[in-house]
Amino acid sequence: MKLVIAGTLALDTIETPFGRAERIVGGAATYIALAASFYIQPVGVVSIIGNDFPAEMLAELERRGVDLQGVVRHISRPSFFWAGRYHADMQTRDTLDTQLNVLEEFPQTLPSTYRSAEYLLLGNLDPTLQKRIYDQIYPHPRVVLVDTMNFWIERTRSALEEVLSIADILSINDEEARQLAGDYSLRRCARALLAKGPRYLLIKKGENGALLFSQEGETYFFPAYPLEDVFDPTGAGDTFAGAVLGYIASQGVLNLEVLKEAVIQGTVLASLCVERFGPEALLSFSSEEVKQRREQLIRMSHFIQVPI
Amino acid sequence: MKLVIAGTLALDTIETPFGRAERIVGGAATYIALAASFYIQPVGVVSIIGNDFPAEMLAELERRGVDLQGVVRHISRPSFFWAGRYHADMQTRDTLDTQLNVLEEFPQTLPSTYRSAEYLLLGNLDPTLQKRIYDQIYPHPRVVLVDTMNFWIERTRSALEEVLSIADILSINDEEARQLAGDYSLRRCARALLAKGPRYLLIKKGENGALLFSQEGETYFFPAYPLEDVFDPTGAGDTFAGAVLGYIASQGVLNLEVLKEAVIQGTVLASLCVERFGPEALLSFSSEEVKQRREQLIRMSHFIQVPI
Numbered sequence: 001m002k003l004v005i006a007g008t009l010a011l012d013t014i015e016t017p018f019g020r021a022e023r024i025v026g027g028a029a030t031y032i033a034l035a036a037s038f039y040i041q042p043v044g045v046v047s048i049i050g051n052d053f054p055a056e057m058l059a060e061l062e063r064r065g066v067d068l069q070g071v072v073r074h075i076s077r078p079s080f081f082w083a084g085r086y087h088a089d090m091q092t093r094d095t096l097d098t099q100l101n102v103l104e105e106f107p108q109t110l111p112s113t114y115r116s117a118e119y120l121l122l123g124n125l126d127p128t129l130q131k132r133i134y135d136q137i138y139p140h141p142r143v144v145l146v147d148t149m150n151f152w153i154e155r156t157r158s159a160l161e162e163v164l165s166i167a168d169i170l171s172i173n174d175e176e177a178r179q180l181a182g183d184y185s186l187r188r189c190a191r192a193l194l195a196k197g198p199r200y201l202l203i204k205k206g207e208n209g210a211l212l213f214s215q216e217g218e219t220y221f222f223p224a225y226p227l228e229d230v231f232d233p234t235g236a237g238d239t240f241a242g243a244v245l246g247y248i249a250s251q252g253v254l255n256l257e258v259l260k261e262a263v264i265q266g267t268v269l270a271s272l273c274v275e276r277f278g279p280e281a282l283l284s285f286s287s288e289e290v291k292q293r294r295e296q297l298i299r300m301s302h303f304i305q306v307p308i
Numbered sequence: 309m310k311l312v313i314a315g316t317l318a319l320d321t322i323e324t325p326f327g328r329a330e331r332i333v334g335g336a337a338t339y340i341a342l343a344a345s346f347y348i349q350p351v352g353v354v355s356i357i358g359n360d361f362p363a364e365m366l367a368e369l370e371r372r373g374v375d376l377q378g379v380v381r382h383i384s385r386p387s388f389f390w391a392g393r394y395h396a397d398m399q400t401r402d403t404l405d406t407q408l409n410v411l412e413e414f415p416q417t418l419p420s421t422y423r424s425a426e427y428l429l430l431g432n433l434d435p436t437l438q439k440r441i442y443d444q445i446y447p448h449p450r451v452v453l454v455d456t457m458n459f460w461i462e463r464t465r466s467a468l469e470e471v472l473s474i475a476d477i478l479s480i481n482d483e484e485a486r487q488l489a490g491d492y493s494l495r496r497c498a499r500a501l502l503a504k505g506p507r508y509l510l511i512k513k514g515e516n517g518a519l520l521f522s523q524e525g526e527t528y529f530f531p532a533y534p535l536e537d538v539f540d541p542t543g544a545g546d547t548f549a550g551a552v553l554g555y556i557a558s559q560g561v562l563n564l565e566v567l568k569e570a571v572i573q574g575t576v577l578a579s580l581c582v583e584r585f586g587p588e589a590l591l592s593f594s595s596e597e598v599k600q601r602r603e604q605l606i607r608m609s610h611f612i613q614v615p616i
Contacts, residue, residue, distance in 0.1 A: 088492065089492065090492070184396065184397065184398070185535065185536050185537055185538075186515075186534065187534045187535065187536050188536055205516065207494075208513065208516035208517070209516070209517075209529070209531075211534075212611075219534055219608050220608050220609075220611045221517070221531035221534075221608045221609055221611075222611065223517075223529035223531075226494065226495045226519075226527055226529075227493065227495065228493050228495050228496055229493055230493075260611045260612065261612070263611075264611070264612070298612050300527050300528050300529045301528075301529055301609045301610065301611065302609065302610045302612070303520075303528045303529075303530065303568045303571075303572070303609065304568065304569070304572070304606050304610070
């Protein structure tokens with residue numbers, strides 16, 4: 001299994017100003033796997049589901065080359081459940097309910113076929129668990145992409161620092177970058193975070209695009225694809241990360257040129273994702289849509305015809 | 309006078325997390341004139357000052373080719389005064405004090421030498437006054453750039469709509485765009501605002517850069533220059549607008565290619581402005597700094613080596 005991802009598989013109840021979706025499939029691993037499998041298959045998933053997780057979604061994932069050997073199915077407990085309500089700005093949200101359920105029994109060991117993974121995406125999970133997953137892959141993966149969130153930054157700082165030290169790419173949002181680096185200036189944050197280990201830092205800024213910083217001091221700015229409407233921002237960051245590492249794995253190499261294209265791909269897939277509720281859009285987008293949005297994004301940013 | 313600008317000349321007391329500056333020269337026209345005069349001279353200014361406005365700043369402006377024929381000096385009243393405190397994010401602020409003083413007697417008639425202006429920048433002022441200034445220029449200016457703010461959007465909507473109908477370029481921030489268009493999606497806002505008259509819309513997003521929309525449906529995204537520290541955001545938007553129209557006037561033509569370069573110039577000058585208190589940086593920056601930041605901005609954005 002060349003590419004392995006770890007993250008939650010969940011049921012979500014989502015309210016936005018545009019509507020409400022009840023107990024739909026969600027969780028970081030759903031978005032990551034669907035995005036990554038657009039670029040490379042199979043995608044091995046490490047996760048856990050309960051007895052209420054829809055069989056049709058498992059079948060759908062498998063049809064898309066998502067390998068579920070690493071997914072434990074608990075027979076007597078429900079899936080991880082999250083309920084949230086987005087505000088009118090579609091960027092801030094309140095968590096209405098979180099039920100860990102099976103998440104407490106997240107698998108601690110990898111299937112043997114996953115232990116030679118070359119590309120590893122550690123989605124937002126307890127950093128101790130992220131590290132345990134990484135440690136089982138030997139030789140160590142060529143590229144490790146790490147995501148995290150404020151919860152772990154606040155509570156498990158030293159475990160998180162260990163994970164950062166093995167990361168090649170850290171993909172977090174601007175608020176998390178500021179919290180993790182303890183600074184306001186994103187430029188100084190970038191320097192501080194890159195000193196902790198990652199070769200590359202991706203700072204996601206929602207509708208304001210994304211920044212890429214390298215250890216060599218390079219900075220690139222990527223706009224978000226300008227949408228008429230955002231229906232449901234859930235999963236945008238996971239879709240972005242899944243596309244980024246999926247694309248890199250499909251190229252078989254990580255360098256700045258490959259990563260820049262990966263970020264464009266991530267931006268495009270995230271823009272498609274948020275136009276529908278939950279992972280719905282990721283089940284129905286076309287290569288043609290990706291191609292068109294990619295071209296528009298490049299045209300929007302390359303504003304000088306003969307640069308410099 | 310080829311280029312004429314209208315706006316306030318003020319004294320500001322500014323508090324930021326980095327320090328405090330008491331009764332320093334400010335006001336939109338100060339920033340606009342200093343920025344525009346980097347590209348073209350003379351720059352005619354329509355404004356009013358009180359008996360407390362420092363003579364050294366007037367001399368400094370004149371040394372930079374800023375023409376003050378349109379500036380009335382009131383002998384018995386103090387200048388427009390504003391005091392504000394920026395929050396730790398350096399993007400939001402509280403107004404602590406506003407004393408209109410001489411602003412109530414803002415000049416209603418233009419010096420005859422200003423009445424053939426080809427480029428007109430109507431800084432944030434009462435839209436009735438903006439329109440009155442415009443009406444005195446005949447034949448009408450080739451390019452009119454308009455700025456405004458929430459105060460006028462809320463209170464003088466119909467007068468503002470008249471000003472929009474004569475604008476070639478509208479330059480406002482994202483919050484103002486949303487308020488003026490009554491919509492959240494910036495893409496839909498752009499369509500609604502361009503339908504009111506302007507050929508081009510510039511939406512300023514502070515540290516998140518700027519968007520350019522054209523009536524022909526084109527969209528371009530410009531990153532902000534990534535700074536280590538912002539010391540004082542006061543005047544950034546005015547500096548941006550002044551540089552944009554100053555650059556256009558220096559080229560003698562407005563088209564998409566010229567405007568894109570103008571936006572880069574505006575972005576660069578605004579980035580220099582916010583690194584010091586008040587207009588201090590605009591009195592001391594060099595052409596070399598502008599050139600270097602311009603190149604970095606382009607490099608950051610042109611992330612694909614062979615576009616499309």
